[in-house]
Amino acid sequence: MSTTRLSVAARTDAGRVRDNNEDSFTVADLNTGERIDDPSAMDGILVKDRGVLLVVSDGMGGHAAGEVASALVVDSLRGTLGEMDDHSESAHQRLEEAVKRVNANVYEAARSSAREGMGATLTAVVVHQREAYIAEVGDSRAYVLRRGRLRQMTKDQSFVQMLIDSGAITTDQAKNFFQKNWIVQAMGLEANVHVALGRLQLRTGDRLLICSDGLYSLVEEHELAELLAGDDLTQACHQMIDLANERGGTDNVTAIVALIESQDLPFAGHDESVTQTFEVLKEYAGEKIVDPSRSDSRAASTLPPSDSQDSKPQSQIQTVRPPAPDNGKSSFFIIILGILALIVVALLGYWFFSS
Numbered sequence: 001m002s003t004t005r006l007s008v009a010a011r012t013d014a015g016r017v018r019d020n021n022e023d024s025f026t027v028a029d030l031n032t033g034e035r036i037d038d039p040s041a042m043d044g045i046l047v048k049d050r051g052v053l054l055v056v057s058d059g060m061g062g063h064a065a066g067e068v069a070s071a072l073v074v075d076s077l078r079g080t081l082g083e084m085d086d087h088s089e090s091a092h093q094r095l096e097e098a099v100k101r102v103n104a105n106v107y108e109a110a111r112s113s114a115r116e117g118m119g120a121t122l123t124a125v126v127v128h129q130r131e132a133y134i135a136e137v138g139d140s141r142a143y144v145l146r147r148g149r150l151r152q153m154t155k156d157q158s159f160v161q162m163l164i165d166s167g168a169i170t171t172d173q174a175k176n177f178f179q180k181n182w183i184v185q186a187m188g189l190e191a192n193v194h195v196a197l198g199r200l201q202l203r204t205g206d207r208l209l210i211c212s213d214g215l216y217s218l219v220e221e222h223e224l225a226e227l228l229a230g231d232d233l234t235q236a237c238h239q240m241i242d243l244a245n246e247r248g249g250t251d252n253v254t255a256i257v258a259l260i261e262s263q264d265l266p267f268a269g270h271d272e273s274v275t276q277t278f279e280v281l282k283e284y285a286g287e288k289i290v291d292p293s294r295s296d297s298r299a300a301s302t303l304p305p306s307d308s309q310d311s312k313p314q315s316q317i318q319t320v321r322p323p324a325p326d327n328g329k330s331s332f333f334i335i336i337l338g339i340l341a342l343i344v345v346a347l348l349g350y351w352f353f354s355s
Contacts, residue, residue, distance in 0.1 A: 004202075004262035005044035006052055006127060008036075009233040013241050015214060016249030022059035022066030022120075023212050023254040026074040028052070030126070033082030035075075040234045044261065050086060051128035053078060054256050056140050058212040060186065061110075061118030069106055069120040073187050076102040077124060091128045092197050092281055095135050099124070099187075099195045103137070106188030119186035123154060123210055127258075130265060132208065134198040136284075139183050141216055143224065144200060144274055145207040150225035151274040153198055157184035157284055181213070184284065196284040201277035203268040206260040211240075214253030218244040233257050 014021040027036045030050035039045060045052050057073040059066030080098040089097065099122060110118045121138025134142050139156040155161065159182035163169045169177060185193060200206075207228050216224070219240060227243075230236045237257050244253045268277075 002047050002049075002129070002262075003264050004047040004127070004130075004260065006039075006047060007044050007233055007259040007261065008039035008042075008054070008256065009237040009258075010039060010254075010256040011237045011241055012254040013245065013249075013252065015252050016245050018252055020064060020067060021252045022070055023057065023214070023252040024059065024067075024070035024074045024120075025054075025056045025210075025254050025256055026078050027054055027256065028078045028082075030078075030081050033079065035078060040237075047127050047129075050082075051091070051126045053081060053124065053126050054208065054210050054258060055122065055124040056210045056212055056254050056256060057120045057122050057187070058138065058140050058214075058252065058254070059118070059120040061115065065110075065115040065118030066120065068109070068115060069118040069188055072106050072109060073102055073120045073122050076105045077122070081126070091126065091131070092133045092199060095124065095126055095133050096195045096197055096282070099135050099137065100193060103187050103193040104191070107191055110188045117189075119188040121183065121212070122187050125208060125210055127202070127260070130202055132200040132202055134200065136196040137193055138186050140210070140212050143209040143211075143228075144278075145209070145225055145228045146203060146205070146268050146274055147270075147272075148225070148229065149274070150221050150228070151278070152221075153200060153274075153278060155196065155283070157196070158182060159184070175217075180217075194284050195282065197281040199279045199281055200274070202260050202262075202265055203272075203277070204260060204262050204265045205267060208256075208258040208260070210256045212252060212254045214249075214251035215240060215244050215255055217251065218247045218249075218253075228257060233259060 008027055010025055010027055012021060012023050012025055027039045028034060029036060029045060030053055031048040036045065055074050055077055057070035059070030061069060077098055080101050081094065084094050084098060109115060121140040123140035123142050124135045125142055126133045134153050136154040139158045142153045144151050144153055160174045160177050160180045164171060164174055174180065187193060209224065209228055224240065227236045227239050237255050240255050241253050
């Protein structure tokens with residue numbers, strides 16, 4: 001019998017600017033399929049055969065459609081994973097298939113004229129046996145804190161991340177970059193979705209953080225690491241969100257924090273890095289960038305990060321190029337890339353001459 005338990009706290013907040021909250025989250029025991037509404041009130045969640053789900057979704061779309069999309073994403077993922085046959089596929093294959101089914105559900109719901117263009121990000125962690133499986137669509141993030149070092153396990157599927165990867169801008173410039181909310185893909189905007197997947201070998205004492213961009217865009221990684229290392233997870237969760245609000249609260253902000261405790265899992269070795277226990281199972285190489293406010297499309301590609309001493313994401317594997325566009329899209333693809341290149345050059349020139 002498993003002895004692994006998760007101590008979990010979670011919170012979502014509309015922030016200081018938005019009138020409504022388009023973020024959603026769920027913590028669920030996949031053995032029962034039930035959502036755990038107040039995980040912080042429990043004396044740990046026992047990780048049984050089917051695992052425990054932690055998922056955050058950040059919605060987009062007018063007329064409250066973003067709220068609908070994110071709620072549909074988290075509820076549908078919980079239900080879909082709870083219904084799937086444990087013996088038919090591996091844990092990561094089930095997670096990928098579940099995310100694809102959820103995307104189809106959101107896509108179908110978005111065909112309503114009142115909800116046209118709605119979509120949402122999805123970042124899900126399933127703690128299963130001795131491992132955690134991470135699925136990502138969009139730019140919500142999953143981190144792990146191990147031996148005081150914070151590691152980002154997801155790679156933002158965003159326009160600005162593409163520019164960072166290409167060397168066009170630096171990470172510091174990206175913080176104030178125009179249209180930094182453009183994302184590569186989202187749940188429900190297309191009939192098919194490409195799921196980025198990773199697998200982490202767990203260690204006793206690992207602390208997980210799953211959050212929307214409203215948190216990490218305003219709170220630095222070293223600050224997240226310091227708060228996440230605290231003894232009280234509920235307090236840590238509240239402090240993170242309070243700090244984001246103190247700095248403007250410009251977006252909805254959501255965080256789930258979890259502590260792994262187990263007699264079955266080893267402690268991390270002194271020289272063991274997260275990279276040694278983290279495996280990229282599938283990366284996203286995409287064709288489109290989505291402006292959440294307009295559903296614009298651009299070409300892009302992304303790749304997952306690896307950890308470093310200063311916790312800044314770096315490339316772990318070779319870049320995978322995006323699929324070549326079909327003949328009907330080739331001219332549009334080239335024109336858009338040209339326009340984007342001109343914009344980037346103009347902005348870099350402005351920054352250079354104005355500095």
